[in-house]
Amino acid sequence: MSTRSVAFPRSGNVRVVSWLGATDHKKVGTLTLATTLALFLLSGAFAIVMRLELALPGLQLLSHDGYNQLFTAHGAGMIYLVFTPLALGLLVYLVPLQVGAAEIFAPRLPQLGFWLFALGALSTYVGYFTQEGGLRSGWTAFVPLSDLQSSPGTGTDLWALGTILATSGVILMAFSVLATLLRLRAPGMTMMRLPVFCWTALVTCLMVLSSFPALIVALTLLEIDRRGGGVFESAGGAAAYQHLFWFYGHPVVYVVFFPFVGAVAEVVSVFSRRRFFGYSALVLSLLLFAALSMSVWAHHMFTTGQVVNEYFSLTSTALVVPAGVEYFDLIATMIGGAIVLRAPMLFAVGFVLLFLFGGLSGIITASPPIDYHVHDSFFVVAHFHYTLFGGSLFGFFAAFYYWWPKWTGTMLRDGLGKLQFALLFVGTNLTFFPMFFLGYEGMPRRIADYTSADGWTGLNVLATAGSLVLALGILVFVWNVAVSLRRPEQAPGDPWGGHTLEWATSSPPPRFNFVEALPPIRSFAPLLDLRQEGRR
Amino acid sequence: MIDTRSEFEELFLDLYLPLMIVVSVVVWGVVTFALVRYRARRGRVPSTKSDAKVAESLYALGLAAVAAILVWQTFTTEHRVDRVSATPGARIDVVAFKWQWRISYRGEGVPSVVGTRTHTPELVVPTRTTVRFTLTSRDVIHALWFPELRFKRDAFPRRTTRFDLVFDEPRSFTGRCAEFCGLDHAEMTLRIRAVPPTEYRAWLAGRRR
Numbered sequence: 150m151s152t153r154s155v156a157f158p159r160s161g162n163v164r165v166v167s168w169l170g171a172t173d174h175k176k177v178g179t180l181t182l183a184t185t186l187a188l189f190l191l192s193g194a195f196a197i198v199m200r201l202e203l204a205l206p207g208l209q210l211l212s213h214d215g216y217n218q219l220f221t222a223h224g225a226g227m228i229y230l231v232f233t234p235l236a237l238g239l240l241v242y243l244v245p246l247q248v249g250a251a252e253i254f255a256p257r258l259p260q261l262g263f264w265l266f267a268l269g270a271l272s273t274y275v276g277y278f279t280q281e282g283g284l285r286s287g288w289t290a291f292v293p294l295s296d297l298q299s300s301p302g303t304g305t306d307l308w309a310l311g312t313i314l315a316t317s318g319v320i321l322m323a324f325s326v327l328a329t330l331l332r333l334r335a336p337g338m339t340m341m342r343l344p345v346f347c348w349t350a351l352v353t354c355l356m357v358l359s360s361f362p363a364l365i366v367a368l369t370l371l372e373i374d375r376r377g378g379g380v381f382e383s384a385g386g387a388a389a390y391q392h393l394f395w396f397y398g399h400p401v402v403y404v405v406f407f408p409f410v411g412a413v414a415e416v417v418s419v420f421s422r423r424r425f426f427g428y429s430a431l432v433l434s435l436l437l438f439a440a441l442s443m444s445v446w447a448h449h450m451f452t453t454g455q456v457v458n459e460y461f462s463l464t465s466t467a468l469v470v471p472a473g474v475e476y477f478d479l480i481a482t483m484i485g486g487a488i489v490l491r492a493p494m495l496f497a498v499g500f501v502l503l504f505l506f507g508g509l510s511g512i513i514t515a516s517p518p519i520d521y522h523v524h525d526s527f528f529v530v531a532h533f534h535y536t537l538f539g540g541s542l543f544g545f546f547a548a549f550y551y552w553w554p555k556w557t558g559t560m561l562r563d564g565l566g567k568l569q570f571a572l573l574f575v576g577t578n579l580t581f582f583p584m585f586f587l588g589y590e591g592m593p594r595r596i597a598d599y600t601s602a603d604g605w606t607g608l609n610v611l612a613t614a615g616s617l618v619l620a621l622g623i624l625v626f627v628w629n630v631a632v633s634l635r636r637p638e639q640a641p642g643d644p645w646g647g648h649t650l651e652w653a654t655s656s657p658p659p660r661f662n663f664v665e666a667l668p669p670i671r672s673f674a675p676l677l678d679l680r681q682e683g684r685r
Numbered sequence: 686m687i688d689t690r691s692e693f694e695e696l697f698l699d700l701y702l703p704l705m706i707v708v709s710v711v712v713w714g715v716v717t718f719a720l721v722r723y724r725a726r727r728g729r730v731p732s733t734k735s736d737a738k739v740a741e742s743l744y745a746l747g748l749a750a751v752a753a754i755l756v757w758q759t760f761t762t763e764h765r766v767d768r769v770s771a772t773p774g775a776r777i778d779v780v781a782f783k784w785q786w787r788i789s790y791r792g793e794g795v796p797s798v799v800g801t802r803t804h805t806p807e808l809v810v811p812t813r814t815t816v817r818f819t820l821t822s823r824d825v826i827h828a829l830w831f832p833e834l835r836f837k838r839d840a841f842p843r844r845t846t847r848f849d850l851v852f853d854e855p856r857s858f859t860g861r862c863a864e865f866c867g868l869d870h871a872e873m874t875l876r877i878r879a880v881p882p883t884e885y886r887a888w889l890a891g892r893r894r
Binding site: 213214217285286287291293383384385386387388421423424425426427428429452453458462463466467470473474476477478481483484486489490501502505506509510512513517518522524525526593594595596597598599681 | 689692693696697701702705708709712713715716719720722723724725726729730731732733734735736737738741744745748749751752755756759760762763766767824825826828830832833835836837838839841842843844846848859861862863864865866867868869870871872
């Protein structure tokens with residue numbers, strides 16, 4: 150085995166072949182992150198066009214059909230092709246480093262995973278260039294709306310096949326990450342010495358492996374149905390598809406959330422200059438969260454009148470306990486710390502403040518008599534955007550600003566990061582808070598048009614204005630990355646005073662991650678131990 | 686007679702919403718306090734305490750108690766809202782289809798009302814009467830939403846579903862399809878007009894002629 154270190158390629162002399170054939174988990178992770186970020190910009194642009202259409206009554210930019218394809222492309226893109234692979238890409242890059250491993254377990258699996266995901270994305274988007282256009286029945290693709298009669302055209306088939314490919318890829322990545330966590334930990338790193346981020350990775354992978362196959366089954370059956378199999382034609386067929394779909398569809402929203410909780414926990418403790426508070430309570434609550442996540446799926450089906458609402462209301466409301474414990478631990482880490490408000494910490498604090506509204510409105514929608522009103526309305530749109538944008542995306546930016554020096558050996562501009570944070574924080578509230586009221590007042594989701602008599606114009610104008618602020622914030626982010634790549638500022642080896650092993654090697658790490666001997670691992674924060682003993 | 690609107694308001698406006706507002710204020714307040722009070726400055730030494738198992742356990746128990754109260758209130762409300770009467774005062778059958786509604790007044794001998802692309806149908810209901818709705822779909826899944834009554838129910842093909850609603854006072858509002866159903870989903874609305882029972886009977890009689 151060669152221990153030769155391979156330099157991180159700079160723009161201008163990227164060796165294409167070394168990237169396309171890469172089995173190094175860092176390169177596979179980087180490829181995944183770069184691809185998902187590009188698709189994030191695309192799916193985000195779709196959202197801006199939707200908001201512009203919704204600002205005023207009447208159809209200004211799009212037809213009904215155009216809008217239907219657009220919101221489907223936005224939702225399906227963000228879930229299947231952006232946040233899920235983004236979450237797993239982050240784990241593929243970081244988990245081996247955090248557990249002190251030279252490699253990821255079975256490196257060719259995440260490599261194959263990336264290429265399956267990339268082909269899946271290609272298949273999905275090629276669908277939009279077919280004669281009848283792409284998927285237009287929502288990211289959930291419920292039957293019978295998605296059957297051959299209601300959704301003719303190969304775009305829907307290409308989407309289903311693409312999503313099966315992309316999801317298979319993610320499953321392979323999750324398998325490798327889980328096996329790395331279980332089998333490749335450095336000597337001394339017991340399970341209860343795994344960094345917090347690794348625990349979130351572990352429960353994420355458990356959820357992927359236990360729930361994602363249900364989506365592959367659902368979409369395979371959908372394809373058989375569309376080829377004349379008549380799978381869902383019985384009286385219970387439409388509800389059966391929903392059960393299969395949501396058995397995947399609820400855990401997935403925790404899959405795209407937990408790795409960012411882990412990132413925020415790392416950032417909060419590092420930037421509060423102290424050990425994460427309540428480690429064992431957090432581990433317990435993560436496991437409880439993941440277990441409950443497998444039993445809440447039909448809270449998406451309260452209004453069908455075909456499920457035992459009480460059961461799913463009970464399990465969903467019970468999530469208050471683990472979620473509340475996580476909040477307690479995050480905030481208790483800040484209290485008593487010495488808080489440094491650099492860009493990563495700002496995004497982490499933003500995560501705590503904004504996800505709150507997503508979580509609390511989630512408890513509200515877990516009550517069926519309330520859900521009877523707000524289900525499929527803009528209230529729910531506000532709810533899940535506070536979780537995904539206010540939660541996952543703010544958590545992602547905390548991770549991105551925190552680990553960028555590790556990935557590249559250079560720093561992002563902190564000032565631009567703070568500007569981006571301010572724009573996104575204001576923009577998120579301006580865009581999504583009005584949607585709570587719109588939904589409450591009766592505006593359904595997935596409509597391109599409304600009338601001025603509906604009285605929703607003012608709030609829609611506000612939301613659209615907010616979305617432009619968000620777009621500006623994202624442009625600042627892109628600008629920051631571009632500037633920092635073009636005029637690199639060298640990063641010190643451990644710019645933030647990190648707690649975990651990835652900061653005990655050079656940045657970017659060499660091909661097999663660690664050249665020197667690892668420091669002793671006696672807790673989940675080995676570098677903090679050294680610092681407290683005055684040895685670092 | 687269960688009025689879904691006041692049931693909703695009792696649960697949402699009197700319990701869930703105030704609780705969420707209190708929690709939001711507390712969390713934003715504590716985080717702001719922490720950022721100001723524990724900002725890194727000269728001489729500030731971060732705490733080395735790393736857990737408080739008793740406090741955390743008590744707190745988790747407290748959360749479980751809150752969850753139990755919410756679930757209890759939700760269940761009692763839902764049992765009232767979901768109940769269907771043995772003796773409804775009016776029976777109305779609604780069939781959803783792409784992208785309109787067909788409304789029939791069962792046993793009244795009046796022609797059904799069928800919406801079209803250019804004609805929004807009107808659903809007339811008596812106030813202070815238990816109205817039994819029987820709902821189904823002819824093609825894909827739709828959902829009939831009565832925003833003013835804070836209630837909706839999905840319409841599945843090859844399935845019928847029943848629910849009771851009470852319109853407490855005369856009012857007119859727009860009902861909508863809430864489940865995305867394809868091309869003209871956004872246009873799938875209906876007018877809902879609740880009138881006093883005498884007026885309702887007169888309206889039916891007028892339709893029979």
